[in-house]
Amino acid sequence: MSAIIDYSDVQGIVRYGYGHLSAAGFFLLRIKNPGAARSWLRTAPVTNAMAVAPPPQHALQVAFTGDGLEAMGMPRPIIDKFSPEFISGMAGEESRSRRLGDIAANAPSQWQWGGAEKVPHLLVMLYAQAGALEHWQEAVQNRSWEEAFTVLRCLPSEGPSDTEPFGFKDGISQPQLDWEQMKKLSGDQIDYSNLAALGEFLLGYPNEYGKYSDRPLLPSGDDRSAGLLPAAENSDQRDLGRNGSYLVLRQLEQDVAGFWRFLDRQTEGNAADQTKLAEVMVGRRMNGEPLVPLSNGQFASADQAANDAMKVNGFTYESDSDGTRCPFGAHIRRVNPRNGDLPYGTQGWFQWLMRTLGFHRKSFRDDLVSSTRFHRILRRGRGYGNALSRAQALSGGAVEGYERGIYFICVNANIARQFEFVQNAWVMATKFDGLSGESDPLMGNRQPIPDCPITDAFSIPQESGLPRRIHGLPQFVTVRGGGYFFLPSIRALWYIATLGD
Amino acid sequence: MVVAPIAAGRQAALSELLESLNSRPGVVDPLNSILPFAQFGQLHFARLVILDDPTREDIRQHGIAPLPLPPSLLFLGDCDGDGDDFLESLVRHAGKGLRQIFSHCEGLGSTDDLLQWLKDHSRRPAAMYVNWIGRTVAQIHEESALHHALVSYLAGQTADFALQEPRIIWQKLIAFVDDEIAAQRLTLSPAAATPIGWRIGNLLDLLGVPVVLLIIAPLLIVYLPIFAYQLRRRETADPEIAPRPDRDHVRRLAGLEDHDVVNQFSAIGAVKPGLFRRWTVTFLVWILDYGARHLYHRGHLTRVSTIHFARWVFLDGKTRLFFASNYDGSLEAYMDDFINKVGWGLNLVFSNGVGYPRTNWLIFQGAKDEQKFKNYIRRHQLPTEVWYNAHPGLTAFDLEINSRICQGLTKNFMRDDEIRQWLKLI
Numbered sequence: 036m037s038a039i040i041d042y043s044d045v046q047g048i049v050r051y052g053y054g055h056l057s058a059a060g061f062f063l064l065r066i067k068n069p070g071a072a073r074s075w076l077r078t079a080p081v082t083n084a085m086a087v088a089p090p091p092q093h094a095l096q097v098a099f100t101g102d103g104l105e106a107m108g109m110p111r112p113i114i115d116k117f118s119p120e121f122i123s124g125m126a127g128e129e130s131r132s133r134r135l136g137d138i139a140a141n142a143p144s145q146w147q148w149g150g151a152e153k154v155p156h157l158l159v160m161l162y163a164q165a166g167a168l169e170h171w172q173e174a175v176q177n178r179s180w181e182e183a184f185t186v187l188r189c190l191p192s193e194g195p196s197d198t199e200p201f202g203f204k205d206g207i208s209q210p211q212l213d214w215e216q217m218k219k220l221s222g223d224q225i226d227y228s229n230l231a232a233l234g235e236f237l238l239g240y241p242n243e244y245g246k247y248s249d250r251p252l253l254p255s256g257d258d259r260s261a262g263l264l265p266a267a268e269n270s271d272q273r274d275l276g277r278n279g280s281y282l283v284l285r286q287l288e289q290d291v292a293g294f295w296r297f298l299d300r301q302t303e304g305n306a307a308d309q310t311k312l313a314e315v316m317v318g319r320r321m322n323g324e325p326l327v328p329l330s331n332g333q334f335a336s337a338d339q340a341a342n343d344a345m346k347v348n349g350f351t352y353e354s355d356s357d358g359t360r361c362p363f364g365a366h367i368r369r370v371n372p373r374n375g376d377l378p379y380g381t382q383g384w385f386q387w388l389m390r391t392l393g394f395h396r397k398s399f400r401d402d403l404v405s406s407t408r409f410h411r412i413l414r415r416g417r418g419y420g421n422a423l424s425r426a427q428a429l430s431g432g433a434v435e436g437y438e439r440g441i442y443f444i445c446v447n448a449n450i451a452r453q454f455e456f457v458q459n460a461w462v463m464a465t466k467f468d469g470l471s472g473e474s475d476p477l478m479g480n481r482q483p484i485p486d487c488p489i490t491d492a493f494s495i496p497q498e499s500g501l502p503r504r505i506h507g508l509p510q511f512v513t514v515r516g517g518g519y520f521f522l523p524s525i526r527a528l529w530y531i532a533t534l535g536d
Numbered sequence: 537m538v539v540a541p542i543a544a545g546r547q548a549a550l551s552e553l554l555e556s557l558n559s560r561p562g563v564v565d566p567l568n569s570i571l572p573f574a575q576f577g578q579l580h581f582a583r584l585v586i587l588d589d590p591t592r593e594d595i596r597q598h599g600i601a602p603l604p605l606p607p608s609l610l611f612l613g614d615c616d617g618d619g620d621d622f623l624e625s626l627v628r629h630a631g632k633g634l635r636q637i638f639s640h641c642e643g644l645g646s647t648d649d650l651l652q653w654l655k656d657h658s659r660r661p662a663a664m665y666v667n668w669i670g671r672t673v674a675q676i677h678e679e680s681a682l683h684h685a686l687v688s689y690l691a692g693q694t695a696d697f698a699l700q701e702p703r704i705i706w707q708k709l710i711a712f713v714d715d716e717i718a719a720q721r722l723t724l725s726p727a728a729a730t731p732i733g734w735r736i737g738n739l740l741d742l743l744g745v746p747v748v749l750l751i752i753a754p755l756l757i758v759y760l761p762i763f764a765y766q767l768r769r770r771e772t773a774d775p776e777i778a779p780r781p782d783r784d785h786v787r788r789l790a791g792l793e794d795h796d797v798v799n800q801f802s803a804i805g806a807v808k809p810g811l812f813r814r815w816t817v818t819f820l821v822w823i824l825d826y827g828a829r830h831l832y833h834r835g836h837l838t839r840v841s842t843i844h845f846a847r848w849v850f851l852d853g854k855t856r857l858f859f860a861s862n863y864d865g866s867l868e869a870y871m872d873d874f875i876n877k878v879g880w881g882l883n884l885v886f887s888n889g890v891g892y893p894r895t896n897w898l899i900f901q902g903a904k905d906e907q908k909f910k911n912y913i914r915r916h917q918l919p920t921e922v923w924y925n926a927h928p929g930l931t932a933f934d935l936e937i938n939s940r941i942c943q944g945l946t947k948n949f950m951r952d953d954e955i956r957q958w959l960k961l962i
Contacts, residue, residue, distance in 0.1 A: 119783060130790035134866055244906045249780070357960070376876075391880065392831075393838035399936065402839060405869065406876045451868055452906075460869040466797050466931045472687075485796045486929035500702045500959030506691055 040214055040233075042084040044264070044278040044524045048096045048160070048415055049236060049446055050084035050214075052206065054196055056094060056162040059417050060172060061190040061284070061442060063148055063155035063518075066106040069535065071183035072157075073107065076532035079175065083525055093171040094162040097528060098282045098520035100124060103156030108535035113275070116251035117521065120450045121281060125517045126150050135455065136463035136480045141514040147286070148188040148516040155187050158284060158520050165193070188516070190286065190442055192417035200289045200418055200439045201313070201477070202425060204323035208348050208371060210411040212236055220245035224408060227351045227374040231411050238448050239267055239277030243408050248448045250276025259533060263526050278524030280446050283412075283454045285517040287478075288440040294511045295428040301505060309425075312505070315495055316476040318365030323347045326361040328354055356398070358496040363468045366477050369461045371411070375404035375468065403469050410456045412445040440512070450519055465490045478512045537612040537849055539587075540641035540657045547586065547607055550640035554584055554921040562792035564924050570633035573924040578622060580673055581845055581862045582613035584637070584922040585802045589856075590785065591916055594890045595806045597775040602806075605852060609641055610802075612860060614845040616672040620655070627651045661847040662818070663825035665861075667932045669833040670730065671939070676927045678723055679938035682713065685722055686941070686962055702955045706944075713945055724942065738829070745826045766812050767898060774808060777891025781914040788919050794866055797931055798844065800923045801861045801870070803916040805889035807854060814854050817888035821848050821857075824885060835936055839877035842870070844932055848885070857889065864931040871910055879903035889916075937961050 042050070053059075066072045082094040099107065101122045104114050114122065126132060126143035137143060143150035163171040168191075199205040210231035218230055220241055234242035238250040252272040253260040260273040267274070295309070302308035314320050329350045351374040355361055361368050389395045396402060420439025447453035461467055462475045465484055473492040474480070481491040491509070494502040523531060542550060559565040566574035573582055588607040595602050615622045627634060627650050634654075638644050644653055689712055690697065697705055716722040749756075793799050807817055825848075828837065837843055846861035863870050874882050883902035887895040893909055895902035903909045927935075944950065944958040 119780075119786065122783075128787060128790065130787075130794060133794045244904060246905060246907065249907055391838065393836050393840075393878075395839075399835070402877075403841065403933065405872050409872065409876065452872070456868055456872065459866050460872075464797075464865070466864065466934070469933050469937070471934055471937075484929050486927070496960060500956040501690070501697060501705060501962060502960065503694070503698070504687070504691065 040237075041264075041278065042086070044526055045084040045237065046096050046279075046522055046525070047082040047084045047091075047094055048282075048522070049280055049413070050212075051090075052196070052415055053094050053162045054206075055090055055164070056092075057165050057193065057195055058163050058168040059192040060161045060168055061192070061417075062157075062159040062161070062186055063188040063190070063516075064157040064159060064184040065187050066103065066156045066183060067185050068183050069106060069108050071179050073532045073534065075177070075179035075183045076107075076528060078179070079528075081525060081528060092164055093167065094160075095171075095175055096160040096522065098158040098160075098522045099531070100154060100156060100158075100518055100520055102154050104521065104531070106156045107531050109531065113251050113253065116249070117276075118249060118281070118450055120455065121519045121521060124154060125283075125285075125519050126154070131455075134459045136458065136474070136478075136482075137514055137517075139480060139482050140510060141480050143517075146514065146516045149518045150516075153187060155518060157184070158282070158518070190419065192419045192442060194418065194422065196417050198418070199441055200291050200420065200422065201294055201317075202291075203313075203317055203319065203321050205418075206414065206416075207319070207323050208367065210235070210413060212413070216240065227407070229348070231408065235409075235411060235448055235453070236280055236413050236446055238279050238281075239264070239274050241267075242448060250274065250279075259530060262529055264524075275523075275527055275530065276521075277527075279527050280448055280522045281450050282520040282522045283443075283445045283447070283450065283517075284520065285443040286440065286515040287443050288438055288513045288515050290509070290511050290513070291423045291439060292428040293509055295425045297509060297511075299429055315362055315365060316493060318361045318367035319347075325350050325367075326365075327352060328360075356401075359498050362493070362495045364470050364473050364476065364493060366475055369467060369475050370457055372404045372407050372461070372468070374407075376402060376406045400469055404467075405456075405460065410453055410461075412447050412453050412457060415444040415446060416441050417444070418442075438515075440515075446522065470494065476508060476511075479508070479510070481508065481510050537610060537659050537661065537847070538654050538657050539608050539610055539659050539851065540638060540644075541606045541608045542586070542640055543642045544606070546640040547588070550609065550637070551586060551921065553637060553640070554586070557584075557922045562795045562923075564922055566924060570636060571630050571922075572633075574926070575629060576615070576622070576625060577673055578616040578625075579924070580614040580616070580676075580926050581800075582922075582924040583611075583800060583802065583860065583920050585610040585612075585860075585918050585920050587804060587858070587918060589804050589806075590782075590918075591777075591805065591891070594777050595809065597777060598809050598890065600809050603852065603855060605856075606642075609638070610858070611637075612847070614666075614862070623654055623658075624651060627654065659849055659851065661825075661849045662821045663828060663848040665828040665837055665843060665846040666833060667837075667841075667844050668835060668935065668939075669829075670727075671935065672728065673926050674725060675727070676930065676935055676938070678725060679942045680927065680930060680934070682722055682724065682945075683938045683941055683962070685713075685716060690962065702952065702959055705959060706950070706955050710945055724946075741826070742830050745822075763816075767816075770808070770812065771887075771895055771897075774894070775891065776893050776908065778893055778908040778912040778915065780911055786914055789914065789917055792919055792923075796925060796928045798862055798864055798925055798928065799867065799870070800920045801859075801863060801867070802918045802920045803859045803913070804851075804856060804918060805859075805886070805891075805916045806856050808888055808890050813888045817857065817885065818850075818854065820885050820888070821850075824848070824881075835932070837878070838881055840873050842873060842932055862925070864933070867913075871913060875903050875906055875909060882909075891915075 080095055081097055082091060101114055101124060126149055132138060132143060161171055161175060197204060197206055211229045213230050213233050216233055218232055220232055232241060232243045234240035234248060238248055242248055247268050252266050252274055255271055255273055263273040263275055264277045266272045298309045298312050302312055319325055324347055327350050353374055418441050421437050423439060445454055462478050465472060465474045472487060472489055473494060474490055476493045483490060491507055493505045493508055496502050557564055557568045557570055573579060586607060587610050592602045631650055635650055717724060807813055835841055842864040844862040849858045851858055880899040883895045883899045886892050887898060887902050893902050893905045893912060941961050
């Protein structure tokens with residue numbers, strides 16, 4: 036059963052990255068007057084996901100934390116039906132911070148926002164064309180806004196969103212959402228596919244398991260919930276989560292100067308070697324091309340834009356099973372191992388049986404990574420701070436003191452299985468894919484684990500045998516704030532805006 | 537595994553005592569004054585769990601009243617060599633602490649023979665999985681030290697080695713290790729011989745089980761359609777009990793996890809009532825034990841390579857099944873591996889447990905109902921009050937790599953491509 040998606044009910048950020056709106060401002064708010072907050076929300080011009088031509092000149096998205104929903108007047112029993120990690124919050128439990136690698140310099144006690152006492156209630160995301168943000172801000176931040184909210188933090192972002200602060204082209208790899216719900220979801224999937232089940236990113240639709248992620252379902256009897264869509268698997272209930280999703284926001288400060296200076300020291304000032312080393316750490320060339328060859332025409336489609344995207348994203352690591360082209364621990368290979376778990380060319384029932392029983396490995400190093408299709412995230416991040424070029428970083432001197440980095444934003448329907456899994460099992464793991472003593476070269480927190488005091492290495496497999504190992508990587512990325520938000524559908528926003536009436 | 541019912545009113549005191557073995561929640565002090573685990577060189581993992589079943593009322597949904605079982609203390613360890621020998625050693629060197637702990641349990645008088653009492657209260661596992669049968673704690677420590685030494689040595693030699701022939705590098709590394717051994721900075725003990733008694737027992741098991749299966753095969757074939765009918769009748773009717781687990785329960789469990797790259801998992805569940813279920817689960821666990829012992833004793837359990845040790849123990853006249861494992865990564869990754877790589881295996885055994893998500897034909901669905909399965913796991917999981925790991929920071933894969941590195945150093949000859957493959961391990 037595949038329902039037709041009502042794009043007018045989905046917030047636009049799930050469908051579009053607003054690349055053409057280069058100015059953005061993310062406001063983290065605390066509610067001081069719930070009535071005024073609801074009043075503001077009723078008239079807020081939230082952008083939906085309808086395709087319009089020409090594209091919109093500005094956009095507005097709204098999301099809430101668990102505390103925020105409570106402050107808006109949502110009854111506790113309904114909030115308790117959201118996912119446990121959303122209710123607890125990104126910084127709500129020490130065990131969670133441990134799992135996410137938010138320890139030492141990354142610990143919530145050091146955050147600028149999002150830690151204890153500084154948990155926002157709402158995230159309001161404004162997008163506009165360059166130079167037009169202030170005007171849009173004035174329109175959105177009207178009298179109701181002033182009455183309703185105090186601004187906990189304002190996170191501005193300017194400039195093009197396609198290059199991240201270290202200088203690499205970014206935003207290339209995104210899962211393709213199956214809006215038409217054509218993907219067959221039962222049974223094993225042998226080939227890597229970039230097409231992801233809609234329910235992985237939008238609540239209320241089947242996910243990669245063919246099931247519906249948990250979200251708040253309300254009994255039909257309630258008048259107020261009549262405005263909500265029915266639950267797809269049980270039309271007796273109203274689905275508060277349908278067409279909504281969860282949004283993860285993390286402020287990641289990048290030590291651009293430290294990054295290039297470290298590489299400079301490693302390569303003894305050789306610029307070409309420096310670039311090469313940076314590229315193997317990231318897993319792509321600075322212009323976005325992958326280090327492994329593209330798969331032949333596997334992803335060809337009629338859509339020219341998709342084809343262009345495939346020029347830099349149509350690949351798997353099948354041809355690089357020993358990691359000599361793109362190291363196992365490289366950033367993009369960690370955050371999306373692609374075919375890392377998939378057995379090669381299993382045809383026929385005998386091979387299926389061998390695989391099921393675990394006797395399919397050609398090398399003992401195979402099949403160490405989890406199935407990637409259950410752990411995709413949709414990224415919508417933006418860079419912030421003044422750009423610092425490599426030359427400026429290496430010339431030393433007076434560019435210190437300015438923060439720059441990424442507001443990492445991702446959309447997913449199951450925070451624990453998607454964002455948290457990628458962060459814990461792949462990015463921060465010092466034992467990812469059979470490696471040891473190294474976490475993600477860009478994101479790693481370099482903290483010791485029991486009996487393994489050194490976790491700041493990076494190994495580059497070599498054809499000749501002995502891997503080349505870089506030691507002493509400093510921490511390049513520090514977490515400065517973060518939170519889990521619920522990104523409601525337009526109908527759910529209306530429901531929230533009429534609470535307590 | 538020692539199972540001892542806790543004396544009435546003593547559970548809180550016992551809990552407090554167990555907590556004192558930890559330097560902080562979830563992290564044991566390996567040389568604590570009561571049970572100094574680290575003093576026992578043959579012990580890989582050990583744990584103390586208070587078995588207070590949070591799901592004991594579930595069986596009411598089958599129309600049965602739950603048995604009045606008092607909470608028990610479980611003490612289990614994975615060790616090299618004979619379990620009884622270890623118990624004897626434990627009593628000799630840590631008898632006082634053991635007595636202090638087990639004095640909270642019923643029936644241990646101050647003059648009773650502790651060793652005999654522990655043996656009387658022991659339960660053998662119905663199935664046991666060992667990642668690498670025969671790999672000792674000493675071997676793990678030595679091989680790990682060797683790997684660390686090689687990495688440190690190579691870190692200072694990159695310029696020299698970058699352009700060398702692989703064969704030369706290999707020989708240089710052998711020379712380096714020989715020097716280190718001579719200077720007593722490293723040791724590489726020869727493998728201890730496997731006792732002949734164990735070998736014979738293993739061979740009998742290897743041959744015996746298929747022989748038994750062959751003998752009863754005609755009966756099994758005749759029974760098969762009856763089994764199929766009974767199974768489907770039950771599968772379609774058995775209640776699923778997998779609501780969202782209590783948040784405080786999960787918070788408590790999560791607080792004890794992820795202090796190391798290896799984690800513990802302890803869980804209890806009632807077997808679904810009736811002879812059908814009891815015989816089915818007994819048979820399947822018996823087959824599982826055979827598979828673990830003879831097929832999966834060299835690194836992986838079907839497609840999963842992250843488990844160090846796991847055991848399945850029947851309790852209370854086969855009305856309950858206790859499961860304990862030591863695995864790599866977080867619980868989310870563990871459950872992910874199981875759902876996606878070996879869901880059928882979980883379904884086979886655990887679908888005979890009360891409240892398990894609905895299965896079809898014993899192996900389909902079940903664990904694949906991801907959210908229900910994850911709820912079920914947390915619901916049945918018990919907080920492991922005390923957990924000891926003799927080799928923290930090492931995953932099962934690390935152990936295999938370290939062994940292979942060691943083997944490469946002791947070989948007399950390797951072809952060029954073998955040397956290249958070996959160098960990639962370091």
